[in-house]
Amino acid sequence: MPAPIRLRELIRTIRTARTQAEEREMIQKECAAIRSSFREEDNTYRCRNVAKLLYMHMLGYPAHFGQLECLKLIASQKFTDKRIGYLGAMLLLDERQDVHLLMTNCIKNDLNHSTQYVQGLALCTLGCMGSSEMCRDLAGEVEKLLKTSNSYLRKKAALCAVHVIRKVPELMEMFLPATKNLLNEKNHGVLHTSVVLLTEMCERSPDMLAHFRKVSANCNLVPQLVRILKNLIMSGYSPEHDVSGISDPFLQVRILRLLRILGRNDDDSSEAMNDILAQVATNTETSKNVGNAILYETVLTIMDIKSESGLRVLAINILGRFLLNNDKNIRYVALTSLLKTVQTDHNAVQRHRSTIVDCLKDLDVSIKRRAMELSFALVNGNNVRGMMKELLYFLDSCEPEFKADCASGIFLAAEKYAPSKRWHIDTIMRVLTTAGSYVRDDAVPNLIQLITNSVEMHAYTVQRLYKAILGDYSQQPLVQVASWCIGEYGDLLVSGQCEEEEPIQVTEDEVLDILESVLISNMSASVTRGYALTAIMKLSTRFTCTVNRIKKVVSIYGSSIDVELQQRAVEYNALFKKYDHMRPALLERMPVMEKATTNGPTEIVQTNGETEPAVLETKPPPTGLQPTSQANDLLDLLGGNDVAPVIPTAPSSKPASAGGELLDLLGDLNLPGSPVSAPAPQISQPPFLLDGLSSQHLFNDIAAGIPSITAYSKNGLKIDFTFERSNTNPSVTVITIQASNSTELDMTDFVFQAAVPKTFQLQLLSPSSSVIPAFNSGTITQVIKVLNPQKQQLRMRIKLTYNHKGSAMQDLAEVNNFPPQSWQ
Amino acid sequence: MIKFFLMVNKQGQTRLSRYYEHVEIHKRTMLEAEVIKHCLSRSKDQCSFIEYKDFKLVYRQYAALFVVVGINETENEMAVYELIHNFVEVLDKYFSRVVSETSNLLQNISSLSKLWLL
Numbered sequence: 045m046p047a048p049i050r051l052r053e054l055i056r057t058i059r060t061a062r063t064q065a066e067e068r069e070m071i072q073k074e075c076a077a078i079r080s081s082f083r084e085e086d087n088t089y090r091c092r093n094v095a096k097l098l099y100m101h102m103l104g105y106p107a108h109f110g111q112l113e114c115l116k117l118i119a120s121q122k123f124t125d126k127r128i129g130y131l132g133a134m135l136l137l138d139e140r141q142d143v144h145l146l147m148t149n150c151i152k153n154d155l156n157h158s159t160q161y162v163q164g165l166a167l168c169t170l171g172c173m174g175s176s177e178m179c180r181d182l183a184g185e186v187e188k189l190l191k192t193s194n195s196y197l198r199k200k201a202a203l204c205a206v207h208v209i210r211k212v213p214e215l216m217e218m219f220l221p222a223t224k225n226l227l228n229e230k231n232h233g234v235l236h237t238s239v240v241l242l243t244e245m246c247e248r249s250p251d252m253l254a255h256f257r258k259v260s261a262n263c264n265l266v267p268q269l270v271r272i273l274k275n276l277i278m279s280g281y282s283p284e285h286d287v288s289g290i291s292d293p294f295l296q297v298r299i300l301r302l303l304r305i306l307g308r309n310d311d312d313s314s315e316a317m318n319d320i321l322a323q324v325a326t327n328t329e330t331s332k333n334v335g336n337a338i339l340y341e342t343v344l345t346i347m348d349i350k351s352e353s354g355l356r357v358l359a360i361n362i363l364g365r366f367l368l369n370n371d372k373n374i375r376y377v378a379l380t381s382l383l384k385t386v387q388t389d390h391n392a393v394q395r396h397r398s399t400i401v402d403c404l405k406d407l408d409v410s411i412k413r414r415a416m417e418l419s420f421a422l423v424n425g426n427n428v429r430g431m432m433k434e435l436l437y438f439l440d441s442c443e444p445e446f447k448a449d450c451a452s453g454i455f456l457a458a459e460k461y462a463p464s465k466r467w468h469i470d471t472i473m474r475v476l477t478t479a480g481s482y483v484r485d486d487a488v489p490n491l492i493q494l495i496t497n498s499v500e501m502h503a504y505t506v507q508r509l510y511k512a513i514l515g516d517y518s519q520q521p522l523v524q525v526a527s528w529c530i531g532e533y534g535d536l537l538v539s540g541q542c543e544e545e546e547p548i549q550v551t552e553d554e555v556l557d558i559l560e561s562v563l564i565s566n567m568s569a570s571v572t573r574g575y576a577l578t579a580i581m582k583l584s585t586r587f588t589c590t591v592n593r594i595k596k597v598v599s600i601y602g603s604s605i606d607v608e609l610q611q612r613a614v615e616y617n618a619l620f621k622k623y624d625h626m627r628p629a630l631l632e633r634m635p636v637m638e639k640a641t642t643n644g645p646t647e648i649v650q651t652n653g654e655t656e657p658a659v660l661e662t663k664p665p666p667t668g669l670q671p672t673s674q675a676n677d678l679l680d681l682l683g684g685n686d687v688a689p690v691i692p693t694a695p696s697s698k699p700a701s702a703g704g705e706l707l708d709l710l711g712d713l714n715l716p717g718s719p720v721s722a723p724a725p726q727i728s729q730p731p732f733l734l735d736g737l738s739s740q741h742l743f744n745d746i747a748a749g750i751p752s753i754t755a756y757s758k759n760g761l762k763i764d765f766t767f768e769r770s771n772t773n774p775s776v777t778v779i780t781i782q783a784s785n786s787t788e789l790d791m792t793d794f795v796f797q798a799a800v801p802k803t804f805q806l807q808l809l810s811p812s813s814s815v816i817p818a819f820n821s822g823t824i825t826q827v828i829k830v831l832n833p834q835k836q837q838l839r840m841r842i843k844l845t846y847n848h849k850g851s852a853m854q855d856l857a858e859v860n861n862f863p864p865q866s867w868q
Numbered sequence: 869m870i871k872f873f874l875m876v877n878k879q880g881q882t883r884l885s886r887y888y889e890h891v892e893i894h895k896r897t898m899l900e901a902e903v904i905k906h907c908l909s910r911s912k913d914q915c916s917f918i919e920y921k922d923f924k925l926v927y928r929q930y931a932a933l934f935v936v937v938g939i940n941e942t943e944n945e946m947a948v949y950e951l952i953h954n955f956v957e958v959l960d961k962y963f964s965r966v967v968s969e970t971s972n973l974l975q976n977i978s979s980l981s982k983l984w985l986l
Contacts, residue, residue, distance in 0.1 A: 102885055104897040138890055287954060294954075297947045337946035344944075372915030377946055408914040 048081055049074075051095045058103075071100050082113055091117055091128040098132055111136050111143050118150045126154070126162060130169045138173050148178050155185040163189065164200050171204035179208040183215050190222040195231040202226065202237035206244045213248055220245075220252075227268050232285055232292055235272065239298045246305045257306055257313055266306055266313050270320045273299050277327055288332045300324070300341040307349030314349040321346055325358055333373070336366070340377050347385050360385065360392040367399045372408055379403065379414035386421045397422055401431070404438045412438075416446060420453040428461040432471060440478050447482035451475050455487055465498040469505055477512055480519025488521050492528055496634055506533040507548060513558060518567045524575045527562060530555060531579025532634060535586040552587045556580065560597060570606055577601060577609060581616045585631045595620055750866050755859040756842065760787035761816070763796075763842075765859070767866045775835070777866050779828040785816040787848070794846040796826055801839055805831040816846070838867040870948070871923055871938040876904045878932050907934050917945050928952045 049057075054074060061067035078093045086093075094113050101107035114136060117129025137144045147169075154166035167189065170182060186208060189201040205219050219241070226238035242265070245252045256265045276291050276299075285292040303321075307314040324342050329335040339362055346359040363385075366378035379400070386393045400422065403415035416438065423431045432454065439450045454475055462468035472491055476483060495505050509526035517523045530537065537550055562568050562576040577598070584594045598620070601613035619627050752766040761783065768778040785791050792815050800806045811826035832838065840859045845852065872891070875884040882900050891899065906918050907927045918925040920938075926948045927936040935952050939945070 101893075102882065104882075104893055106893060140890070287950065293950060294947065297944055301944070333946065334950055337944060337950050340946050341944050373917065373946065373949065376915045376917055407911075410915055410917055410919060413919070 048077060048089050048093055048096075050092060051099060054096050055099065068105075071103070071105055075100065075105070079109060082109070087120075091122075091125045094128050094132050098128075098135055101135060107136060108141075111141060115143065115146055115150070118147060118154075123159070123162065126165060130165045134169050134172045138175075144173065144175060145177065148181055151178070152182060152185065155182065155189065160194055160197055163197055167197070167200040167204045171200070171207040174204075174207060174211065176211045179211045180215070183208050183212070183218060187218055187222055190219065190226075195229065195234050198226075198229070199231070199233040199237045202234065202241045206237075206241050209241075209244055209248060216245055216249055216252060220255075227265075227272065232295055236295050236298060239269075239295070239302055243298070243302045243305060246302070253305070257310055266303070266316045269299050269303055269306075270316060273303075273320055273324070277324060288334045289329060290332075290334050290338065293334045293338055296324075296338050297341045300338070300345050304345040304348050307345070307351075309350065311350050314351055317345075317349065318352060318355060321351070322355060322358065325355075325362060330365075333371070336369075336371075336374050336377075340366075340381070343381055344384075347381070347388075356389060357392065360389060360395075364396045364399070367396060367403070372406075372411060375403065375406075376408075376411055376414060379411065379418055383414065383418050383421065386418065390422075393418075394422060394424075394427075397427065397431075401434050404434060409443065412442065413446065416442075416450060416453070420457060423457045423461060425461050425463075428457065428463065429467070432458065436471070436474055436478070439475065444482065447479040448484060451479050451483045452487070455490065459490075459494075465501055466504070468494070469498065469501055469508075473508055473512065476519065476522040476525065480522040483521040485521075488524050491525050495525075495529060496532075502529075502533045503536040505529060506537045510537055510550065510555070510558070511548070513562070517558070517562050517565060520569050520572050523562055523568065523572050527559060527572070527575040527579040530559065531575075531582035534579075534583045538587070552583075552590045553593075555583070555587075556590055556593060556597075559583075563597075563601075570608060573606065573609055574612060577612050577616075581612075581619075582631045584620075585628045751863050753859075753861050753863060755781070755840075755861075756844070756855075756857050758855065758857075759848075759853070761785055761791065761844065761846070763844075765862075767863070769866065775831055775833045777830045777832060777838070779830060779866075781826050781828065783816055783824045783826075784820050784822075785818055786820050788818050789849050790818050791816040791846040791848045794824060795844070796824075797843040797845075798828060799841045799843075800830060801836070803832075803834050803836050804838070807831075832867050835868060838862040869940050869942060871940060872899075874900060874903065874934075874936045874938075876900060876907075876934050876936065878908065878934070880904050883933065903936055903938075904934065907936060916949060926952065928956075930956060 058067055058070055061070055074096065078097060081089060081093050090113060094110055094117060097107045097110040097113075101110075110132060114129045114132035117125045118133065120126065120129070133144070133147060137147070151166045151170055154162050155170075157163050157166070167186070170178065170186070174182070186201055186204050189197050190205060192198060192201075209216050209219070223238065223242060223245070226241070227235065229235050229238070242256065246256060273296060276296055279291055282291055285295075287293050290296075303313075303317050307317050321342055325339065325346075328338050328342075330339060343359045343362055346355050351359075360382075363378045363382055366374045367382075369375060369378075382393055382396070382400070400415055400418050403411055404419065406412055406415070416435075419431060419435060435450065435454055435457075439447060439454065442450060454471065458468050458471045462471070472494070476491075495502070498505075506529045509522075509529050513523055513526045517526075534552075534555055537555060538552055559576050559580050563573055563580075568576070580594055580597055584591050587594070595617075598613050598616045601609050602617055604610045604613060619630070623630075750767040750769065752764055754762060755765045756763040762785075764782045764784075766780045766782070768780070769776070781796065783794065783796065794811075794814050794816055796808075796811065798806060798808060807829040809827040809829070811824050813824055816822070816824050830838065830840075839862070841856065842859060843854070843856050845854045847853070869888070871887070871889055873884075873886045873888075874882065876882050880901060885896065885900065887896065903920070903925060906920060906925065907929070910918070910927075916927055918927070923938050923940045924945060925936055925938055926945055927934055928949065929935075935956065937948055937952060939948055
């Protein structure tokens with residue numbers, strides 16, 4: 045077998061490969077040769093082969109068959125073999141492979157070797173890939189080496205100790221005594237690694253931190269560090285440590301970082317450091333990048349510790365100087381650190397606002413992003429108009445990946461600091477028109493809510509929105525908001541009254557034209573179409589001459605392929621035909637919505653109040669129109685049931701929408717504006733919703749025992765109600781239902797629905813499951829919250845659907861036997 | 869903490885790679901390709917720090933060779949920038965004429981291992 049080629053040859057051959065496939069072929073051939081050579085247990089060329097293997101591994105090819113060979117190399121006596129072996133171990137092995145444990149003994153022997161280089165190799169490898177078992181076994185040896193006089197070894201031992209501590213934090217105390225003398229070294233290498241070790245210890249354990257902070261005879265860390273730093277700055281030129289005129293900047297940076305950790309939240313240490321920090325800040329030369337790196341670290345340290353205010357001002361001025369520097373890197377770090385400090389030193393940073401705003405126009409992506417974040421942090425009541433102008437300009441010209449963030453930021457800032465409603469609406473309009481498609485989904489409901497709140501601006505708003513979509517209706521959020529507004533305030537639009545702006549003359553037909561084109565357009569998302577259709581429907585009460593046209597449109601979509609649209613259209617059709625008397629009431633203007641408070645984990649499914657029970661009975665057909673809106677994420681809540689219960693349209697802890705007379709049994713009158721406020725914040729919390737039931741008491745101050753009742757008992761299904769009321773909030777009653785099944789077969793897909801008279805409000809939380817096991821072996825629990833502000837007698841109508849014995853069962857019942865204590 | 873250290877040439881071939889955390893082999897090649905794509909798309913007067921996924925890249929170009937270091941937030945970016953330069957200078961001193969000879973120097977087996985151990 046000819047001698048295997050050297051690594052050099054291999055690299056040369058691989059370089060000549062012109063395509064990826066050729067290279068792969070060469071490598072495979074070589075791998076095969078190497079494998080057969082390994083099989084032959086060839087000692088002389090093993091190290092060469094492993095070296096080649098490592099090179100191939102670096103290029104990205106699998107090389108795990110070389111792991112054992114590395115071990116053999118480590119065990120050999122030749123230094124060159126050992127070197128390659130350890131290198132291979134570091135690159136190929138890690139704690140995931142079981143093979144690595146075999147190395148432990150070898151490393152142990154090598155740690156006690158006579159040659160320092162071998163010891164060094166072993167330390168390196170342990171420090172690189174040692175697993176926790178290995179570290180535990182060998183920590184003693186490492187600690188011993190930490191105390192030797194050989195600085196080469198001490199340096200490596202300190203780094204190894206860092207790794208050991210990372211893997212096995214309990215061993216930290218073992219290294220503590222050795223650290224006492226570490227800082228007395230002259231050798232910068234040892235100093236550097238010791239500082240790293242101390243930093244790691246302080247970061248990992250607050251006890252260590254406290255230990256190092258206190259000044260005592262044993263350990264006075266901070267003064268020592270200060271002394272070292274001072275020497276570094278003051279000492280003259282030393283060729284071995286010099287980098288561009290500054291003496292060992294890496295060590296300086298490390299020490300500064302350790303000082304930062306020591307001084308954080310600690311007054312004494314911070315005081316000891318003040319002088320040296322000031323000295324470093326003023327004496328460091330800033331012409332080269334090195335100096336700037338040190339200054340950067342100093343600034344970070346000053347900001348983090350409890351420094352005196354003079355020092356902080358100095359730091360911010362340094363950052364300001366950085367901002368004006370031409371070098372991009374420096375500007376970038378300045379912006380980053382300003383972002384960190386803007387919370388605490390807001391006023392100081394404001395001084396540099398104009399420079400920051402200029403950075404928005406920079407070409408560099410990283411700088412732009414930082415400047416944008418910083419600008420948002422700097423907006424306050426005084427500068428909001430100017431800043432907004434700049435930010436809007438930025439929004440126009442920035443890259444797409446920024447637009448979403450920028451838009452959300454602008455909305456937030458506008459909400460907090462808007463000087464006037466009109467300005468607010470203008471700003472939002474501007475955002476929607478420029479970056480419309482990047483706006484986040486929750487912006488639409490927020491915006492709608494804002495518009496309803498500014499009552500006097502309705503005419504102006506709707507007019508502007510109308511003009512905006514006249515030209516271009518491809519930006520979905522804009523179109524959604526516009527359709528909603530036109531639906532609500534279409535009459536204002538047509539009547540041409542607008543104080544703020546020049547009123548435009550619009551006829552009803554034109555309005556319907558635009559809405560219809562939104563419906564037809566391919567660019568409209570299905571949600572947008574829903575908005576448009578409902579808007580058209582609402583206009584049927586607002587407009588006078590075009591009702592027939594509206595009827596026609598609505599009936600066309602009764603056979604649309606999109607189920608959501610179809611459902612809406614059919615329901616609206618029904619409104620025209622059978623329930624025409626209800627139409628005006630139903631489609632009344634929305635009242636002002638309160639801002640939804642984001643409720644905690646247990647909110648969500650809400651069944652709305654209904655009108656007289658009499659109405660309920662006679663309306664079977666609309667009920668047949670469930671299931672509820674697929675668009676509504678609330679579906680997912682009830683444990684993934686396919687039979688979605690009637691999820692009501694309007695979110696209801698607020699005044700129910702559309703004049704408060706929603707018939708929830710009309711299936712899903714999904715006035716699109718409405719799932720807006722509440723579900724929006726809720727939809728953004730899906731993870732919480734499925735958390736089943738909290739079985740604890742929901743109130744801390746429960747009114748004493750209210751008797752529980754059996755609400756329903758038929759066909760083997762029994763439902764019990766237990767009550768809880770709070771003393772602090774007497775109008776809320778919490779009912780926990782327990783459903784049990786005494787038949788021999790399970791009841792599956794069990795859905796419990798409830799409705800209460802108009803004066804009550806009901807909230808249904810998610811059930812524990814949808815299967816009631818047979819023979820009373822388990823129950824389904826569900827919590828209902830009833831708000832009874834008028835303290836009327838509690839009545840409830842319940843509807844149960846489940847599958848039993850292979851057939852679907854459904855039952856309606858009324859519960860009248862509520863104990864008086866539950867509602868009085 | 870430094871996550872990785874790469875030396876990649878303009879064509880995207882990795883000349884040296886050292887990972888300080890475990891990364892799957894095929895992910896490494898993907899990572900290297902993406903990183904070099906980012907670095908190549910920068911112009912000369914843009915800043916040397918790129919935010920990539922959840923860490924930062926600090927890169928420095930030396931003729932046809934890019935030295936890229938991936939760091940997390942605790943590191944001082946400028947110090948790392950200096951470190952790269954220092955490293956290249958050391959290589960230079962040790963092997964002389966680093967940049968143009970990176971290919972040749974890497975053919976030397978002992979220097980390859982020394983390079984790693986450095």
